[in-house]
Amino acid sequence: MNVTIKDVATLANVAPSTVSRVIADSPRISEATKQKVKQAMEELGYHPNLNARNLASQSTKALGLVMPSSKDVGFQNPFFPTVLQGISDGAQEKNYALHMTTGKSEKEILDAVIQMVQGKRVDGVVLLTSKVKDEVISYLKAREFPFVLIGKPYKDVEEITHVDNDNVRAMKDATEYLIKLGHSQIGFIGGSLDLIVTVDRLQGYKKAIVHAGIDARKDYIIHQEFLREGGQEAVRALMQLEHPPSALVVADDFMALGVLNTLDELGIRVPEDISIVGFNNLLLAELAKPPLTSVDINIFELGYQASKSLIQKIENRNEPTKRLIISHRIVERLSCSQPNSGEMEHK
Amino acid sequence: MNVTIKDVATLANVAPSTVSRVIADSPRISEATKQKVKQAMEELGYHPNLNARNLASQSTKALGLVMPSSKDVGFQNPFFPTVLQGISDGAQEKNYALHMTTGKSEKEILDAVIQMVQGKRVDGVVLLTSKVKDEVISYLKAREFPFVLIGKPYKDVEEITHVDNDNVRAMKDATEYLIKLGHSQIGFIGGSLDLIVTVDRLQGYKKAIVHAGIDARKDYIIHQEFLREGGQEAVRALMQLEHPPSALVVADDFMALGVLNTLDELGIRVPEDISIVGFNNLLLAELAKPPLTSVDINIFELGYQASKSLIQKIENRNEPTKRLIISHRIVERLSCSQPNSGEMEHK
């Protein structure tokens, strides 16, 4: 019914295997027949059946993407489209296709991954988030199935190929940026401690504080459940301390937007009354009021390197496990200034 | 090497075909052997090879997603993660998997689609954007391959199954909302006219204006290349007209954020000096300053219905072409107010 390799063979007057070899661009086939076959393919509008090919060759030239739970608010973060672009570019360069799995719960996700792996739909998997206790990782490791993680694994750091930023360093840099501006009362606002990024960034913050000889105040640290209600409260409480911070590092621009909002309601001006450094340098950092100084973590590159190294791993099965660190840099905009010389009035 | 249907057959003491039937849950197989086989599968950890299955059955239980060009800034819009959630939910309900294609240019995208369709990787395709002259649509139509479009097709509206909002109506509603508040000088800010949504929304705006007997001013209409530089200029110019608008409808929240920004720089307050209605009701509409009144177009539902109806089409080949219209509603927040009684000072 559909045009197959045999039809092409007949038309070109060669054996099916020859056609197959032409497709694979085998070096040991005469230029003459190559042309003949190619023309026949053209004439018939031939396209290889990928299922047949995959079945016979035991490989698929496809990567599986594991997205975070779709119930997660974080899913809305523009981080994902961007990282996806990177992955896609890396894959396309090597002619790999992308297969996607999502799910509403951890269990659904794991099931989808198993189906796709055991079903031999993909040759490797890239994980878009690293959670603290990740069953998907355990599964993949146990089966020795090629995969790479975007972010840092919770454990077995040495045994899992991953691409990540140096988040400790990045947040340390951000904090020190504020310290250099003259701030010493610096608050930290981060997301759930279930995410490794948060843990790392918090650590970087602490390092900077300690290193500068500022005393670390526990009440300067907030973990809001991303944004929404809870966050508002927390920020409010923070600003009503007797000595509220004069600067804030926020672990994500999206979150920073919410913070900006709350601050505005409280009548606190940015950057006059308080300075803010965001993270990720999302497009919306530019669009915020005021435009946010933010740490650019090169999201696209994160994705690009992930698919690149996954493909390497697939094509060379005993590639060593690697850890790729993507660089970051602070992008200065208008949300930071030197602290007021006088004590900031509160209450 | 891998455990196959044959291994299961041997262990369960039945023929391979029987195992296959058990997998398909064929009604004409005794409960006894069903159990026996299932246990064998369990014991061996059997998982069907999907490539083999697809090859033999001439169908894949997979949907293809066609994303917009990754070079597009619009790709960053949180619209996509959300619509994807909807698609994914609809697919998962019917046990369909998702295959994704992207590309940096229209050509790359078309090639990817052809490969995936002819390669028989998917049973149907959902298109996430509708462009004015869409080669992908032409291709799919010519091959009579099942697909559904999210948005409105440029032509052949009657022959293409699509799920969309009534964007004309939605924008008319938004505009009339402002009119009811007392505004008569209302500006329109939209994206590229290459996108059908923009065309529709512009039309809705015009309808409302005409219907209210307000005279339509051409200089109240702006098409910025989404956001960035160009947009800023345009908004600036708009506000420096002798009679600047007292209200603005903006075709996308993301864009509205940029507008808000420019307005702020100009020292124009929202909603005191000017009212704004956004579109799409993205998460960030809530986080904007002030929180944006926005038209919720039910993005998730758009995706959900798309995959649902695509699957219907796949499973019942002569399903009639359908047009699904998803409802919208205005979500009031703080970006609108009645116009100042006095003329707004400009300069």
Next chain:
DNA sequence: TTGTAAGCGTTATCAG
């Protein structure tokens, strides 16, 4: 350099 033929792991058509 090219052809022959045996898989790859399922499903589906016949019989029985």
Next chain:
DNA sequence: CTGATAACGCTTACAA
């Protein structure tokens, strides 16, 4: 209700 056996469309030794 169950078992042979022929596809499905391609790759890949092994021959020639």
